[in-house]
Amino acid sequence: MIFEFIKYLKNIKKKFLLIPFSVFIILLFITLYSWNEAKNNSYKNSSIQFDGIAEKANLALISQMLGYTQVLIGAKSFIYTNKNIVTRDQWNRYIDNLDLSKSYPGIQGIGINKYVTKIEKQKHINEIRNSGFNEYNIRPPGEREEYFPVIFIEPFINRNIRAFGFDVFSESIRREAIQKAIETGQAHATGKITLVQETSKDVQNGFLVFLPLFKTYEIPKTKEQRKELIYGLVSAVFRMNDLIQGIFSEKFENFNLKIYDGNSKEKNNLLFSNLADDFNPKSEFNRVFIEDINNHTWTVEFTSTETFEELTKSSFASLLLLSGIIFSILISLILLFLISLFEQTKNVLQSNIDLKNTQMQLIQSAKFAALGEMAGGVAHEINNPLTVISGKAYKLVRMAKKNQLDLNIVEENAIAIENIVKHISKITLGLLTYSRESEEDHLDFEDIDKIIDQATILCNEKFKNNGVELIIAKNCQSNSLYCSGIQISQVLLNLLNNAFDAIKNLNNKWIKLDVTEDNNNIFFRISDCGPPIPEDVKEKIMQPFFTTKKIGEGTGLGLSVSRGIIEKHKGEFYLDKNIKETTFVIKLPKYLEKKESA
Known part of the structure; x- marks a missing residue:
């Protein structure tokens, strides 16, 4: 057909071919331009949609962090209400009433750090030991001019017990945040740290937020006064993975999130990532926010996921390209056809x-x-x-x-x-x-009549021409069967052809396809008027490569392969030895679990 078309084109004068070819080029250029514009518009729309998702997620992060800061301010007011004298039981009841796990998910604990000088150290240790903690000590050991040990932390269970007595002023990153908090009188977050709460399992990055407590309710006006009147700290403890999970309880379907400590997106500064280590999938969209979290800078980066990109990908541009090419071809062919008619009229x-x-x-x-x-x-x-x-x-x-x-x-x-x-x-x-090939055909609910029709369409004429009567009897109420319709039709066609080969030289020839059912199964029975199968053949008939035909006669699936197909459907395939006529039976369950047939 293609060669004939090429030959036909050669018979048309080149000057006439130039017209449809030129039209095709022009239409194709318009199509490509439109396709590019549609693709760009689709990209812009997806980008705008992703920006909205990223901004909403970033706002949720910032709002939650502001909420945690309010928790510290509330705790500070509670301490001042009690004139800086709070017992362990009072602190436990106060934090317990906040219901942190529900109202403020993601926070590891709320604690109080008391300011202790070198001179006051031993007195402080004795006071805590006398309150029931005989082994209490300030950690890490060593003589320092100032200490801010953790005296209260709630909930006082599991990991948080490890923080009891830890001097947060002994470590440089924590110390820097404490000094800034005291100097400004405001809450300050630390940089990336490893919490003392961490064990050898599920180690996460963390950070602390410190709010200074002064001996006076009012914040002292000068730095010197604030340093002189410092009483202690109220602190919030965060483990990054738990924090982000508390804020974004749903899975990361539309975006991946990375949070860096500071302005630089260096690997050493990475506070959190929902991706596995060293896994950086290519993303079409990204959005970066530089945020002030309690007077400390975070770089928050959102990148699109493959799921988001697939969901927002528009098929309009592709359809426009395809339809434009088809339209260009059709118009060119129509012009070619009109030119052909003109040529035929001219050469009548x-x-x-x-x-x-x-x-x-x-x-x-x-x-x-x-x-x-x-x-x-x-x-x-x-x-x-x-x-x-x-x-x-x-x-x-x-x-x-x-x-x-x-x-x-x-x-x-x-x-x-x-x-x-x-x-x-x-x-x-x-x-x-x-x-x-039908090995990978999927299972589905197939119409039984369609299965029979697919099996008989290729042999009906052969049967008629050779005087074979094909009797189809459907005696069941079910209209569908969960199976691979193509594979079942192949088996039926193979059995029908085998029956034909067995009876084609007889006088009165008939083949019967009977469909019945019980409560759980559908039965296909293929029988013919041919002579019975010998007993010795019956025993070997299902064996691979066994055949009773002459060399070169017949093709097909083979009974052994047919049986394999039926068994994959959790059915049975056998020769009915209780019936006089040669009868093969296919027994298939009406309902088949997908997990079994996948």
Whole structure:
């Protein structure tokens, strides 16, 4: 067909080909331009949508952190209300009433750090030991001028017990935040640290937020006064993974999140990432925020996930490109067709030559049809329809030669030819279906009548031509079956062809396909009028490579492969030895669990 089209193009003058070619190039350029604009607009829309998601998520992060700061301010007011004298029980009840796990998810604990000088150290230790903690000591050991040990932390369980007595002023990152908090009188967050609460399991990055407590309710006005009147600290403890999980309780479906300590996105500064270590998937969209978290800088980076990109990807641009190319081709072909008509009108005097060309094309078409019959192996199934088409086409050609074309007759014959072509197409489509690999066919609810039709379409004509009566009896209420329809049809077709081979030389020939059911199963029974299978053959008939046919006769799935297909469907395939006629039975469950058949 393609070679004929190329030959046809060669017969048209080049100057006429230039017109449809030029139109095609122009339309193609318009299509590509429109496609590029649509793709850019789709990208912009996705980018705007992602920015909205990132801004909303970042706002949730900032709002939650502000909420934690309010918790510290409230705790500070509680301590001042009690004139800086708070017992362990009072602190426990106060924090317990806050219900941190529900109202402020993600916070590890709220603590009090008392300011202790070198001179006051031993007195402080004795006071704590006398309150019931005999082994209390300030950690890490060593003599220092100033200490800020953790004296209260709630909830006082599990990991938080490890922080009791720890001097937060002994470590440089914590000390820097404490000094800034005292100098400004405001809450200050530390940089990236490893909390003393960490164990050898599930180690996370962390940080602290310190709010200074002064001996006076009012914040002293000068730095010197604030240093002189410092009483202690109220602190919030955070483990980054727990914090982010508390803020973003849902899974990270639309974005990946990374938080860095400071302004630089260096690996050493990474506070949190929902991605595995060293895994940096390529993202189409990203948004970076520089945020002040309690007077400490965080760099918050959101990047799009593959899920988001797939959900927001528009198919409009691709459809526009495809439809534009098809439209360009169709318009060009229409112009080519119009030019062809013009050429034919111009050369009407050469009708005899045109007729010869038409005859050659018909001969060539017949050759292709013959090749198709041989390649497909379905000569019996399409021979008669092709004969009818040929007769009607010949009738139309004769009328055309005599200039006696009647539109009604042309329409009637065209409709008849179209219906016959549909029938042939159905046969060849069935042939293509059965010729392809079917190992990966998915299971679904298939119409039983369709399964039978797919199995019989390729053998009906052969049966008729050889005088074989095919009896189909469906005696079941069920209309569908959970299976691979193609595979079941293949098995049925194989059994029907085997039955045909067994009875084709008999006088009165019939094959019966019977469909029945019980509560849980559908039964397909294929029986024929042929002689019974010998007992010695019955024992070997299901074995691989066993056949009773002569060398070179017949193809198909083979009974052993057919049985394998049925068993994969959790069914049974066997020869019914209790019936006189040769009868093969396919037993399939009506309902099959998908997890079993995947």
